[in-house]
Amino acid sequence: MNYGSLSDLGQNMMLRRQGAGLKTSLSTLTTELTTGRRENVSDYVRGDFGPLAALERSVKRLDGFALGRDALSLRVTGVQTSLGAMQDTVATFGTDLIGAASLEQPGVLxxxxxxxxxxxxxxxxxxxAQVSGQYLFSGVASDRKPLPDGAELLTHIRNIAMTATDASDFVTQVNSWFDDSGGGFDTLAYNGAAQAQSGVAISEAHTIGLPVKADDGAIRSMLRDLAIAAVVSEGTLPMSDMEKRAVLSSVGEGLIASEQALISMRRDTGVTEQLLSEADVAGRVERGLLDGAISKITSADPYETASALEAVQHQIETLYVLTARTSQLRLSDYLR
Incomplete structure (x- = not known):
């Protein structure tokens, strides 16, 4: 009759292999319990990384949108702040000029x-103004300063005043300098791009832009009226009190219209801010859902891991007991 049995050496090798396997499992489970992540994701997904890769691609796409929103949000906030400051600068100035021009009191005007x-x-x-090294009102040429300094711009208007024949000619020339295509403002002042920033993707569904530029018609009109008022205040162009009141009354009406235009620009910019905020909230929610889905694949359940760790520890203790007992066996004990 044949008997199947293990020699002492074979039994010892088997116990060592079992011990090594249990120690490996113990190390893996300890690491998973400590880090909260699976050590062998491949086994969990059975070699199919397709779903996990798709989730990670989606996360990278969302992160790209988030970075774009953060950068654009800074610029939009900067635009809103600048528009607000401009509105504060021209607010009541137009009505003050109109009111003072209606009085025959030169000192008040x-x-x-x-x-x-x-x-x-x-x-x-x-x-x-610029944010993070990018100019806000230069269109797509955000690396270029849109306008020279105010002093340099006023120099051009003073030159017009010195060559103008009268107040009416001065106003006509200044209007042409600011408003005519290819005129002084286009060639000597505005250094930004003709194209506004547009089509900036903030999510899969929405794109927005920054349409306000320093060469927009409403901006030109505001600069023109302020420039006329500035040069008239310096007395560069001789004019009668009646002419002065007429010019400044027209300037005041223009500045009132400019303030309304600024209010409209701020409203549109506020809509852009709202779209950015909504897209950011939606992006964070989607990011959270994707993180949860990835976590189910890559994260180790702490309760399951702790239970498995306890089971492995018990197996190791049992193996140690068996190893100790087999190492103490003697032939005399077996033959009794």
């Missing part, structure tokens, strides 16, 4: 007009 150059320089500085 001069007092209202005194800070016109400062207002002009402030508006130009707001239009030259």
């Amino acid at each position: 001069d007092a209202k007009l005194a800070n016109a150059p400062e207002r002009f320089n402030q508006v130009v500085s707001y239009l030259n």
Whole structure:
């Protein structure tokens, strides 16, 4: 009769293999319990990484949109702040000029007009604002400063005043300088791009842009009226009190219209801010769902891991007991 049995050496080797396997399992489970991540994702997905790869691609896409939104949000906030500052600068100035021009009291009008150059320089500085090294009102050429400094711009308007024959000719020339295509503003002042920023993707479903530029018609009109007021305040162009009141009354009406245009721009910019905020919330929600799906694949359940770890520890203890007992067996004990 044949008997199947293991020799002492074979039994010892078997116990060693079992011990090594249990130690490996113990190390793996300990690491998973500590880090919360599966050590061998391949076994869990049975070699099919397709779903996990698709989830990770979606996360990278969402992260790309999030980075774009963050950068654009800074610019939109900068635009909104600058528009608000411009509105504050021209607010009530138009009505003050109209009111003062209606009075036959030159001193009152001069007092209202005194800070016109400062207002002009402030508006130009707001239009030259930049965020993270990018100019806000240069269109797609955000690396270029859209306008020269206010002092340089006023120099061009003063030159017109010195060659103008009268107040009417001065206003006509200034209007042409600012408004005509290919005129002085286009060739000597505006240095940004003709194309506004548009089509910036903030999510799969939405694209937005920054349409306001320093060469927009409403911006030009505001700069023109402030420039006229600034030069008139300096007395560069001789004019009668009646001519002065007429010019500044027209300037005041233009500035009132400019303030309304700024309010409209701020409203549109506010809509853009709202779209960015909504897209950001939706992106965070989707990101959370994707993270949860990835976590189910890559994360180790702490309760299951702890239970498995306890079971392996028990097996190791049992193996140690068996190993100790078999190592103490003697032939005399077996033959009794």
